[in-house]
Amino acid sequence: MEAAGVIEPLDNPWAAPTVLVKKKDDSWRFCGDYRRLNAMTRKDTYPLPRIDDALDHISVFAAIRQAGLRLRETVFLGHIVSAEGVATDPAKIAAVHDWPPTTNVSNLQSFLGLASYYRRYVQDFATIARWLPA
Incomplete structure (x- = not known):
């Protein structure tokens, strides 16, 4: 492949060893071994919170604040937070x-990306989504 000009040698500390793996349909896939690179990568000091964790955290404080402010509910990141809990x-x-x-x-x-945001409210979401026609 190098002789054909498809690939070229690289001397870079961030380069990762690659191998060609034959797929079931007899085509080829490049696979990179990123273990050495991952070992050098620094972890985020402050990883992004998951929406579920943020909503759980807010639900506790929402109930306390709403009791004092007499608010019935508030909208947060596409969810309704009230003293009763979190809803769509x-x-x-x-x-x-x-x-x-x-x-x-x-x-x-695209549709599954949108619908999956609310999967916590749909029992057996994966089973239902499995049968959606493309």
């Missing part, structure tokens, strides 16, 4: 409900 925002669910039928894989992936 009807305006955001309308976007999922009104999504046009998917016509190809790309449209289906």
Whole structure:
């Protein structure tokens, strides 16, 4: 491949060893061994919080604040937080409900990305999503 000009040698401290792996359909895939690179990579000091963790954290404080301020509910990151807990925002669910039928894989992936944001509220979400037509 080097002689054909497809690849070229590289002397770089960030380069990773690569191998070609034959796939089931007899095509080839480049695979990189990033273990050495990962060992040199610094971890984030402050990793991004997961939305579920943020909502759980807010729910506790929301109940306390709402008791004092007499607020019934507030919207936070597409969720309604109230003294009763966390629920979906009807305006955001309308976007999922009104999504046009998917016509190809790309449209289906976009829809699943949107719908998956609310998967914690849908029992057996993966089972339901498995049968969505592309």
